[in-house]
Structures are given as structure tokens and as C-alpha cells.
Amino acid sequence: MSKATSAKKTAAAAPPPGCTLDINDPQVQSAAIRIQASYRGHRSRKELREKGPPRVLEPLKDVVLIEGSAAKLTCRISAFPDPFIRWSKDGKELRDGPKYRYVFEDPDVVALVVRDGELADLGQYSINVTNPFGQCSDSARILVEVPAKIQKGPDNTKARKGTTVTLTAEIMGEPAPDVGWTKDGEDIEEDDRVFFEIGSTTTTLTIRRATPQDSGKYEVYVENSLGMDQSFARVDVA
Numbered sequence: 001m002s003k004a005t006s007a008k009k010t011a012a013a014a015p016p017p018g019c020t021l022d023i024n025d026p027q028v029q030s031a032a033i034r035i036q037a038s039y040r041g042h043r044s045r046k047e048l049r050e051k052g053p054p055r056v057l058e059p060l061k062d063v064v065l066i067e068g069s070a071a072k073l074t075c076r077i078s079a080f081p082d083p084f085i086r087w088s089k090d091g092k093e094l095r096d097g098p099k100y101r102y103v104f105e106d107p108d109v110v111a112l113v114v115r116d117g118e119l120a121d122l123g124q125y126s127i128n129v130t131n132p133f134g135q136c137s138d139s140a141r142i143l144v145e146v147p148a149k150i151q152k153g154p155d156n157t158k159a160r161k162g163t164t165v166t167l168t169a170e171i172m173g174e175p176a177p178d179v180g181w182t183k184d185g186e187d188i189e190e191d192d193r194v195f196f197e198i199g200s201t202t203t204t205l206t207i208r209r210a211t212p213q214d215s216g217k218y219e220v221y222v223e224n225s226l227g228m229d230q231s232f233a234r235v236d237v238a
Contacts, residue, residue, distance in 0.1 A: 053134025054079035060140035065117040067146040074111040083131040087112045090123045148177035148222040153231025165207040169220045177222040179203045184216045210237045
């Protein structure tokens with residue numbers, strides 16, 4: 001190989017116009033100082049973060065869970081080394097699995113996904129974050145909304161004159177539904193003989209000292225802001 005060829009392979013290429021850098025230029029020196037200071041600041045912040053206990057940067061917020069859907073509670077934290085995360089509902093620890101899913105979206109964001117929403121999911125949810133330097137916690141509520149519905153309607157009933165007749169329906173809904181009873185399409189006017197009671201999961205119509213005039217088609221209905229439902233039963237008094 002000739003010396004000319006060797007020179008071509010080892011010679012440094014000239015920088016493009018405008019790309020030369022003079023390290024003695026005061027502006028270049030000033031920029032270098034700023035870069036060094038920024039790096040030192042980043043390193044200091046990183047060291048402080050490593051030595052500090054976990055902190056909540058963005059707290060949990062209450063969420064509304066619609067029956068049958070999923071809800072997600074999200075919290076942004078600062079913690080290093082990697083912390084231990086524990087979620088709980090009303091003081092009881094929740095295990096990561098099909099119903100409750102622990103989610104880590106990026107190094108600072110953790111979340112809990114509650115699947116297949118139902119009324120039993122209503123409650124206070126808490127996150128506890130622990131590392132060797134300390135711990136922090138936060139909490140929020142999941143509010144469950146369920147359309148009004150009748151789980152089990154009243155049964156058809158045959159009764160003797162003078163006896164007490166009761167019709168019971170199993171109900172549910174959140175917000176708590178309005179409940180009413182009708183006979184042959186007319187609202188029942190309550191008195192000390194015919195009246196109905198409303199509980200958290202049932203409603204019962206009572207007919208005391210039943211007469212043949214009490215025979216007919218009875219309807220119970222429930223309604224809230226998400227929906228309504230109704231059920232019928234036949235009463236025969238002889």
C-alpha cells in the first residue's frame with residue numbers, strides 16, 4: 001500500500017463549516033459550566049431521592065364504578081429503591097388476581113384495577129407504599145352505581161278470608177331505588193290494614209284480615225336514576 005493511500009485512511013476529516021469549537025471561547029466555557037452544574041444537580045436530586053422515604057405526588061381520587069364494568073384507582077408516587085405496594089379495601093388486603101389487578105404504568109405511577117363491578121365493591125380503598133427508608137399511604141372511595149332491579153319477585157298467593165297475606169320481593173340498586181306497590185294498576189293507599197315496608201334488600205306488602213276484595217293483580221316496582229324494574233303476583237282470597 002502506498003504512503004498516499006495510508007495518509008488518506010488515517011487523516012482526520014475536516015469538520016463541516018460552522019462546526020468548529022474553540023474551548024477557549026468564553027461562551028463555550030460558560031456553557032460547559034452550566035452543563036456541569038446541571039449534571040451535579042441531577043446527581044444530587046437522584047441521591048436525595050434514593051435516600052428518602054416514599055412520597056405521594058398525586059393522591060388517589062374517588063371513582064364511580066358502574067355495575068359490570070371496571071374501575072381504576074391511580075396514584076403517582078416517588079420512591080427509590082423500588083417499594084413494596086399493598087392495596088386494601090376497608091382495612092382488608094387485596095391480592096393481585098382476576099378480580100383485583102395491581103398495575104405499574106411507569107416508575108412513578110401505580111394503580112389498582114377492580115374488575116366486574118358489583119355493589120359489594122363499594123368501599124374505602126387504600127394504598128400503602130413501603131421502602132427501607134419509610135412508608136406513605138393514601139386512600140379514596142369507589143362509589144358503585146347499580147340500576148334498580150328486582151332480584152326475585154313476589155309469589156302468587158292463595159289465602160283464606162281473615163288471614164294475613166304477605167308479598168315479598170328482593171330488590172337492589174345504587175343509588176337506593178324508590179319502591180312502590182299497586183293493585184290492579186292503582187297505587188296502594190296504605191293504612192293500618194294494608195301497608196308495605198322497604199328494607200335495604202327487600203320490600204314486603206302486608207294485607208291484614210284479608211277479604212275477597214283484596215284479590216287481584218299486585219305489582220311491585222323499583223326505580224333509580226339508572227333504570228327501573230317491576231314484577232307481578234296474583235293474590236286470591238276466598
